[in-house]
Amino acid sequence: MPKIKVxxxxxxxxxxxxxxxxFLLLTFFILTAKFRPNxxxxxxxxxxxxxxxxxxxxxxISVDKIGNVYYVASSPRRKADILExxxxxxxxxxxxxxxxxxxxxxxxxxxxxIAFPAQAIPQMVGLKQNQLKEMQSKGQLTGVPKDSTxxxxxxxxxxxRFAYGDDKITFAIKGxxxxxxxxxxxxxxxxxxxxxxxxxxxxxxxxxxx
Amino acid sequence: xxxxxxxxGGDKGKKxxxxxxxxxxDMTPMVDLAFLLISFFMLTTSLSKPVAMNLSMxxxxxxxxxxxxxxxSKVLNIICDKENNIWYYPGxxxxxxxxxxxxxxxxxxIILDKQKEVDAKWGKDSKGFSQIICLIKLTEDxxxxxxxxxxxxxxxxxxxxxxxxxxxxxxxxxxANGGNAKVQ
Numbered sequence: 366m367p368k369i370k371v372x373x374x375x376x377x378x379x380x381x382x383x384x385x386x387x388f389l390l391l392t393f394f395i396l397t398a399k400f401r402p403n404x405x406x407x408x409x410x411x412x413x414x415x416x417x418x419x420x421x422x423x424x425x426i427s428v429d430k431i432g433n434v435y436y437v438a439s440s441p442r443r444k445a446d447i448l449e450x451x452x453x454x455x456x457x458x459x460x461x462x463x464x465x466x467x468x469x470x471x472x473x474x475x476x477x478x479i480a481f482p483a484q485a486i487p488q489m490v491g492l493k494q495n496q497l498k499e500m501q502s503k504g505q506l507t508g509v510p511k512d513s514t515x516x517x518x519x520x521x522x523x524x525x526r527f528a529y530g531d532d533k534i535t536f537a538i539k540g541x542x543x544x545x546x547x548x549x550x551x552x553x554x555x556x557x558x559x560x561x562x563x564x565x566x567x568x569x570x571x572x573x574x575x
Numbered sequence: 576x577x578x579x580x581x582x583x584g585g586d587k588g589k590k591x592x593x594x595x596x597x598x599x600x601d602m603t604p605m606v607d608l609a610f611l612l613i614s615f616f617m618l619t620t621s622l623s624k625p626v627a628m629n630l631s632m633x634x635x636x637x638x639x640x641x642x643x644x645x646x647x648s649k650v651l652n653i654i655c656d657k658e659n660n661i662w663y664y665p666g667x668x669x670x671x672x673x674x675x676x677x678x679x680x681x682x683x684x685i686i687l688d689k690q691k692e693v694d695a696k697w698g699k700d701s702k703g704f705s706q707i708i709c710l711i712k713l714t715e716d717x718x719x720x721x722x723x724x725x726x727x728x729x730x731x732x733x734x735x736x737x738x739x740x741x742x743x744x745x746x747x748x749x750x751a752n753g754g755n756a757k758v759q
Contacts, residue, residue: 380602387609394616411723414730415628423627428719537627540719546655549719553739557632565627568723 405435405480405494405501408541413568420535424525425567426518426556427478428540432548433508436521441474446528447521448473451483454520459484480506483517511551518552522559539567628726632739648696649708651689653682653725654746657716661725662750665689672749677724686732700735709737712746 406429425437438444448470465473465487472490480497481489489497500506511518526534536556540549556564647666654662654672661682662672675681690705697706711725722739729737749755 380606384602384606384609387606387613391609391613391616394613398616398619410625411720413626413628413723413727415626417627419625419627542718542720544719545715546713546717546719546722547715549722550713553632562634563629563631566630566723567625567627570626
């Protein structure tokens with residue numbers, strides 16, 4: 366019986382096409398990936414039907430579960446201007462704040478969020494985000510004061526508006542699902558006091574409820 | 576032409592032959608790495624990007640004199656209370672409050688029913704929307720999720736006129752009394 370000869374084929378195959386696709390996908394994901402910023406407190410936003418995606422240049426006022434308020438202005442250049450305005454206002458009252466040096470001011474612009482009263486800025490600017498997180502977990506951060514007697518939140522809003530000048534500025538409120546409405550209402554009231562009557566509520570896409 | 580003469584004097588006329596190396600490179604490690612990175616970025620990319628809903632509040636009036644007159648029959652009051660409970664009543668006087676919830680059969684149906692009622696009486700506005708006016712009130716026990724949910728319902732039902740207000744005294748009493756206005 367004649368044997369059937371199986372022709373020997375090379376085990377090498379052309380991977381060029383696969384490589385092409387692979388790198389195309391890789392490029393896509395690298396370019397679109399946006400890492401979640403290292404947030405101080407985890408805020409689980411409620412879901413809504415809204416479809417407008419959040420832009421980066423928002424000035425976000427975060428309200429956590431227990432009603433503490435954190436002020437987040439993204440652009441470092443703006444933050445420097447905002448700080449100058451706040452120093453103008455509180456520099457004489459809190460002498461430590463008035464005498465911030467250039468290095469501390471630069472550190473301030475690197476802060477992810479403002480989570481303490483203006484008085485505490487000089488001690489807080491040097492801290493790393495992780496150290497702040499640790500303080501947060503111990504309950505040592507009180508957020509930005511928003512009471513009517515010590516309405517620093519309003520001052521930050523005004524300082525931000527000065528810093529932006531004629532440029533368009535969008536405020537957003539980012540609240541936790543379980544945040545009490547009193548804190549949210551207070552933030553809305555402060556915004557309205559400062560003539561910010563139109564703002565955004567940051568929510569998650571509906572369907573991603575967990 | 577402008578070529579650099581690299582040949583040394585002795586080999587004049589002879590062509591320099593470079594070795595013919597195979598053009599095939601072993602791409603396996605590169606591909607491995609590429610797919611490793613792909614899987615990493617695919618897994619870390621957050622698919623649920625945050626979105627924003629717009630909220631416009633009226634300009635704060637220094638005095639309350641310039642209040643717009645609104646017909647009572649267009650008004651539906653929605654009061655968000657604790658434990659995801661909703662109280663609702665039509666008109667201005669808080670009496671006979673009923674409860675409902677946030678499900679599609681709950682508050683949404685009530686808003687749509689009220690819209691039909693308003694449409695029958697007032698007709699649609701020039702843009703084809705119902706002329707219903709929803710007054711959203713949030714008690715101190717409500718949470719932020721409730722507020723967003725109700726605002727979402729406004730969007731779903733196509734209610735264009737709504738306002739967020741404080742709970743008034745009459746309503747607080749009615750809620751404490753299980754929905755009925757206090758008997759004087």
